[in-house]
Every structure is written in structure tokens, then in C-alpha cells.
Amino acid sequence: MASLRARDLRAALDVVTVLAGAERPEDVASAVAPALTGLLHADGFLYHDSEVVRRGGEVLRWRVASALPTPPFPGHEDLMCEHPLVRRADDVLQRGALRLSDVETASSWRSSRLYGEALRAEGVDDQVTSVLERSGDRWRTVTCYRAGTPFTERERDLLALLRPQLRAGLRRLLPPGRPRPGTGAAPALPAAPAGSELTAREDEVMALLARGCTSGQIGRAVGCSARTVEKHLEHVYAKLRVTNRVEAVQRWSPRGTGGAAAP
Known part of the structure; x- marks a missing residue:
């Protein structure tokens, strides 16, 4: 972990402090995930307790037993068998953490069925994953993802550094075998609060997001940087009281169809 410096260790300690202070399963989504995604400059967080059945180097089945924040990518479980990090799960376990960009070129990833049919709309241009533990065919993993720029070696090494604390916390x-918050059918989102109407620019960003555009693509379309797009999305999340792109798209309604939030 030669990429890490003293300031990185202090930043990682902040995540450990949040994790130590978490007391309820719900705190994973409300406190731990934001702390980790903030540290890694990620757009989203996923926790999987999954079954991976393999024969040699071939993945025969990938099935999620439970997940946070919600069951990921419903209807695409068969395609997840093709995911480069699922196929390389042993390497992820051995090395502490791996980036998608460590094992797959950007052009190869973006030409894959998995990206085109399932993950492009989620903004998964790169991922960094850590296998927390394995028991037979059951794998418990933490993944952060983002659109646009790949994760750096420093960000990968930070996740690897935090693996023991994340595993214990x-x-x-979320003890194995206990249903996780968000497991099963995704609950209906509550109504957005009064005064949550989006600005014209935020609505424009959401329209492009709903079409599956990444932050970079949205920025080029509206004439701003990807970082500015992410700031717009932060404001949207706060107004709609959601935590990720999927929930934002689910709740959002275009202008002229009854407001910013879907019922």
C-alpha cells in the first residue's frame, strides 16, 4: 500500500470511527456508506451477501441472498456471471481490493452486454471491490462505483486497508443469515417533502440521467464539468430525500407531469 500517506490514514480512521459508532443495521446505509463513498469519491455503494457457484474458471451462477441498499440489478443476475470481478473473486480476496480497471480495459468493459444492458444506466464506469469474507460458495463483498474517471491506486488501497474493520463492523x-434492510422487493419511496421542486438545470440533468447517461456525458450535453453534474445530483438527492441515482430516477417526474417527485 505504498500509495497511502499519513493524511490517507487519518481519513480512513474517520470511516472507522463512523463504523464503530453505528448501532443499527439501518446505519450502514445512512452513515457507513456515505462515509466510505466520500472517502473514495464514489457515486454509490453496494454490499452483497451472494452465492457464487463456479466450475474451474467459469461462473455458473451468481445469486444475491441479500444486499444494501437494495437488491442490485434485478433481472440481470445471469449477466453478472460475466462480471470481470466476479470471475476474479479469488484475486480480489487475496489482494484485499481490486478495481474493475485492474482487470478490464475501459473499451472492453463498455462493449460488454453487462455494461450495456445493466450497469451503464447505473453509472458504473469503474468499481472497486473488496471481498470481506468467504464461506464455501457464499461471498460477502463491499463495492463502490462511479461514473467517469477510474478509481486510483490510492482509493483501491484505502478500501483494502479498511477491509478488516469493514468485515468486523x-x-x-448485518450478521450472516439475518435479512438486511432493503432485502427483497424495493419499498415504495415516501413522498418528497414540500419545497422539493427541482430547478430547470436539475431537471435537465435528471432527464439525461434517466436515459442512462454518465456524469461526463451529461456534462458535455449541458455544458459543464462532470464534477458540476455530481454537485447538481447532490442537490437533487437532498431535495428528493434519496441516496443514489436509481432512487432519484424512480422518484423523479419530468416538468409538466406533476412535480419533481413521483408518487
């Missing part, structure tokens, strides 16, 4: 908060 998530095992305490």
Missing part, C-alpha cells in the same frame, strides 16, 4: 451490524 458489517458482521456485527
Whole structure:
């Protein structure tokens, strides 16, 4: 982990502090995930307790037993068998953490069925994953993802550094075999609060997001940087009281169809 410096260790300690202070399963989504995604400059967080059945180097089945924040990518479980990091799960376990960009070129990833049919709309241009523990065919993993620029070696090494604390903390908060918050059918989102109407620019960003555009593509379309797009999305999340792109698209309604939030 030669990429890490003293300031990185202090930043990682902040995540450990949040994890230590978490007391309820719900705190994983409300506190731990934001702390980790903030540290890694990620757009989203996923926790999987999944079954991966393999024969040699071939993945025969990938099935999620439970996940946070919600069951990921419904209807695409068969395609997840083709995911480069699922196929390389042993390497992820051995190395502590791996980036998608460590094992797959950007052009190869973006030409894959998995990206085109499932993950492009989620903004998964790169991922960094850590296998927290394995028991037979069951794998418990944490993944952060983002659109646009790949994760750096420093960000990968930070996740690897935090793996022991994440393993212990998530095992305490989400014991194996206990249903996770968000497992099963995704609950209906509550109505957005009064005064949550989006600005014209935020609505424009959401229209492009709903079409599956990445932050970079949205920025080029509206004439701003990808970072500015992410700031717009932060404001949208706060107004709609959601935590990720999927929930934002689910709740958002275009202008002229009854407001910013879907019922």
C-alpha cells in the first residue's frame, strides 16, 4: 500500500470511527456508506451477501441472498456471471481490493452486454471491490462505483486497508443469515417533502440521467464539468430525500407531469 500517506490514514480512521459508532443495521446505509463513498469519491455503494457457484474458471451462477441498499440489478443476475470481478473473486480476496480497471480495459468493459444492458444506466464506469469474507460458495463483498474517471491506486488501497474493520463492523451490524434492510422487493419511496421542486438545470440533468447517461456525458450535453453534474445530483438527492441515482430516477417526474417527485 505504498500509495497511502499519513493524511490517507487519518481519513480512513474517520470511516472507522463512523463504523464503530453505528448501532443499527439501518446505519450502514445512512452513515457507513456515505462515509466510505466520500472517502473514495464514489457515486454509490453496494454490499452483497451472494452465492457464487463456479466450475474451474467459469461462473455458473451468481445469486444475491441479500444486499444494501437494495437488491442490485434485478433481472440481470445471469449477466453478472460475466462480471470481470466476479470471475476474479479469488484475486480480489487475496489482494484485499481490486478495481474493475485492474482487470478490464475501459473499451472492453463498455462493449460488454453487462455494461450495456445493466450497469451503464447505473453509472458504473469503474468499481472497486473488496471481498470481506468467504464461506464455501457464499461471498460477502463491499463495492463502490462511479461514473467517469477510474478509481486510483490510492482509493483501491484505502478500501483494502479498511477491509478488516469493514468485515468486523458489517458482521456485527448485518450478521450472516439475518435479512438486511432493503432485502427483497424495493419499498415504495415516501413522498418528497414540500419545497422539493427541482430547478430547470436539475431537471435537465435528471432527464439525461434517466436515459442512462454518465456524469461526463451529461456534462458535455449541458455544458459543464462532470464534477458540476455530481454537485447538481447532490442537490437533487437532498431535495428528493434519496441516496443514489436509481432512487432519484424512480422518484423523479419530468416538468409538466406533476412535480419533481413521483408518487
